[in-house]
Amino acid sequence: MAKNYWLMKSEADVYSIDDLERDGRTMWDGVRNYQARNNMRKMREGDLVLYYHSRQTPSAVTGIAKVVRESYPDPTQFDRGNKYFDEKSDPDDPRWWLVDVEFVEKLDRQVGLPDIKANPDLSEMVLVRNSRLSVQPVEKAEYDAVLAMARG
DNA sequence: GCCAACGTTGGC
DNA sequence: GCCAACGTTGGC
Numbered sequence: 001m002a003k004n005y006w007l008m009k010s011e012a013d014v015y016s017i018d019d020l021e022r023d024g025r026t027m028w029d030g031v032r033n034y035q036a037r038n039n040m041r042k043m044r045e046g047d048l049v050l051y052y053h054s055r056q057t058p059s060a061v062t063g064i065a066k067v068v069r070e071s072y073p074d075p076t077q078f079d080r081g082n083k084y085f086d087e088k089s090d091p092d093d094p095r096w097w098l099v100d101v102e103f104v105e106k107l108d109r110q111v112g113l114p115d116i117k118a119n120p121d122l123s124e125m126v127l128v129r130n131s132r133l134s135v136q137p138v139e140k141a142e143y144d145a146v147l148a149m150a151r152g
Numbered sequence: 153g154c155c156a157a158c159g160t161t162g163g164c
Numbered sequence: 165g166c167c168a169a170c171g172t173t174g175g176c
């Protein structure tokens with residue numbers, strides 16, 4: 001099966017590419033949106049991820065990560081007291097799933113949203129068309145185009 | 153900090 | 165099953 005490409009958003013001041021670099025890998029917990037969850041369930045080990053910072057100016061792709069563990073139930077949904085606790089989720093049929101991702105690279109040059117929007121080859125990116133989805137599929141051509149911009 | 157766009161909830 | 169009300173995300 002061919003490798004797939006994705007984009008995952010993180011609030012820059014909550015968990016940045018620098019945090020991922022320091023930790024090496026992380027559980028992508030706390031996603032509570034069905035479309036985003038469904039996308040994570042489609043991820044396969046080795047898929048590559050554009051790491052995107054929202055809530056910075058400008059928001060931007062700042063790095064690359066890799067899927068290193070395929071989807072499994074998000075433990076925070078069963079952890080009463082955790083901010084992501086979901087009392088409606090049944091342990092025998094978990095509602096929320098996540099993947100583990102590993103740090104690959106921090107981009108020397110971030111690719112800002114205005115630049116992405118200005119690139120006609122990227123006008124169909126989910127990021128441009130539905131700005132709120134936090135885990136999105138990315139076409140290989142789009143992935144390559146973003147990295148080409150990062151590398152000048 | 154504001155608010156538009158979007159997703160979810162719940163009353164009917 | 166519709167849709168108004170509400171909450172959240174994220175660009176600006």
